[in-house]
Amino acid sequence: MKFLISDKIEEKGILKLKEKGQVEVETSLSKEELKNRIPKYDAIIVRSGTTLDEEVLSCADNLKVIGRAGVGVDNIDIDAATKKGIIVINAPEASTISVSEHTLGLLMASARNIPQANSSLKDEKWEKSKFLGEEVYEKTLGVFGLGRIGSEVAKRARKLGMDVLAFDPYISEERANELGIDLSIKEKVIEEADFITTHVPLTEETRHLISSEEFDRMKDDATILNVARGGIVDEEALADAIKEGKIKGAALDVFEEEPPFGSELLEMDEVIVTPHLGASTEEAQVNVAVSIANQVLDALEGKPAKNA
């Protein structure tokens, strides 16, 4: 069995695959190199750095399984894979806690201006009054998407004493009640939340879910968080909304283009950013790598795939 690992994954997952076959780790292949090499593998493991589009997959003549070491499968053309009989598997549970904790970290960091204050003090400035923050206690967190991560974020926010108002057309009132959350329509979440966080996959339906129309309706002091996928929040509309004082600011871990070099959002004091770190913890990376390796091996042995 031949495996290609084309984005960095944790060693424990690689060792599992090595027990069953030959593993090659090549994390900086160009598209042309990938097209040339992909025919010789039975399975490929990717994170978000490798794009498996129709053109690449058309060369994947022996590929049986694509393992996405993570949650989002937006870098994989699932239809093209399915047409070639290639199974696509992801590891949706392995990073839930890490991504939820990072979301809460950004929530607190934006409420208290922690990154800006850190930079200021390291520049030898003592700007206490500039960084007057706000409490999150008794504020409303608006959550778009109450799947695994959205639910964990909501639970943690409730423990901070926040009210949670969520929009998710696919979840029952009963489940929301269990989480101590009020389900509502999109407009109400947009209009009433002090902080808004998105936890939905990027699809044609969710692209620019938060755009100028939504920014127009938000509270002037609202903060938007995106630790899900770039593209869910319309970045151009976000920059305009902040400049026009329609919202207070944003905390972003993901971007329409990564890295987002040249984006005006990076220049704005009201925007705090991290480089797609949601799932970047030791625990999540081990969980993700082991989970995807086990599932890829199961799929190659003909066992039913659990995810994606």
Ligand code: MLT
């Ligand atoms: C994911 O979808 O699992 C995260 O965005 C992390 C990653 O892409 O590596």
